[in-house]
Amino acid sequence: MLHFTKMQGLGNDYLYVFGEVPENIVDLCKKLSDRHFGAGSDGMIYISPSEVADFRMRIFNADGSEAKMCGNGIRCVGKYVYDKGYTDKTHLTVETLSGMKTLDLRVLGGKVKEVTVDMGAAQVEKEMRLSINSADLLCTPVSVGNPHAVVFVENAETAPVKTLGAQIEHAPAFPGGVNVEFVQVISSTELRMRVWERGSGVTMACGTGACASVAAAVKKGFCPFDTPIFVRLDGGTLDIVVSQNGQVTMTGPAEIVYEGDAIC
Numbered sequence: 001m002l003h004f005t006k007m008q009g010l011g012n013d014y015l016y017v018f019g020e021v022p023e024n025i026v027d028l029c030k031k032l033s034d035r036h037f038g039a040g041s042d043g044m045i046y047i048s049p050s051e052v053a054d055f056r057m058r059i060f061n062a063d064g065s066e067a068k069m070c071g072n073g074i075r076c077v078g079k080y081v082y083d084k085g086y087t088d089k090t091h092l093t094v095e096t097l098s099g100m101k102t103l104d105l106r107v108l109g110g111k112v113k114e115v116t117v118d119m120g121a122a123q124v125e126k127e128m129r130l131s132i133n134s135a136d137l138l139c140t141p142v143s144v145g146n147p148h149a150v151v152f153v154e155n156a157e158t159a160p161v162k163t164l165g166a167q168i169e170h171a172p173a174f175p176g177g178v179n180v181e182f183v184q185v186i187s188s189t190e191l192r193m194r195v196w197e198r199g200s201g202v203t204m205a206c207g208t209g210a211c212a213s214v215a216a217a218v219k220k221g222f223c224p225f226d227t228p229i230f231v232r233l234d235g236g237t238l239d240i241v242v243s244q245n246g247q248v249t250m251t252g253p254a255e256i257v258y259e260g261d262a263i264c
Helices: 025-033 071-083 161-169 207-219
Strands: 002-009 012-018 043-049 055-061 091-096 099-108 111-121 128-132 135-143 147-152 179-187 190-197 201-203 229-233 236-242 247-253 255-262
Touching: 002 071, 012 071, 025 043, 025 055, 043 071, 055 071, 071 091, 071 099, 071 111, 071 207, 071 247, 071 255, 111 207, 128 161, 135 161, 135 207, 147 161, 147 207, 161 179, 161 190, 161 201, 179 207, 190 207, 207 229, 207 236, 207 247
Parallel strands: 012 043, 055 091, 147 179, 190 229
Antiparallel strands: 002 012, 002 255, 043 055, 091 099, 099 111, 111 247, 128 135, 135 147, 179 190, 190 201, 229 236, 236 247
């Protein structure tokens, strides 16, 4: 029997487990993440003590592949460890495969309602031209601990996220795969973003994708430095700030959906 907590940040949902990652994680994650025959999620996140931080997180996509970082996921980790009594600190450090991250928890009535994460520096590369279906497509590669391809579009609502997202994810330019963001600039302080996540497909939100999108928008002059930029995703809105030195902070909600037990 495996106890898990289903949590979501703007609809980006994972099954959270406190403990060490089992050897059968790939099969387990595929089984439990299935939205028809399992609990249904974008993947699983394991939380454990760390020798170099307050906690450690490991992230597995719905297909069982391991991800380096998840912005919505790490906010939920902050809520998980505080609400469940693993810590009483409101300033935390979390070890991830993309390095150490720091979290500031906003607590109301004894429960975490919102989390701000110092995501580190975004690495924005030069705009790249891809050939997809014999057509040229411009994208901006960005690393926020994991790889992203940001595509600016006139209308995010009509962007072919499912078809084009999958094609860009597996494009030769990204041999390890890539997360794909389709971004519409609403104003200098507001973006509309839809996402295709590597290993999971279309999701309601992607925290690192929102950070990558704002970093790319700032680099292109669409948005200013040191100013809250509101990124509207299918699951809600994130507040992203990119400083002059490239450091990125993300603020958003985290919620527990339910507790469950799985027969494995």
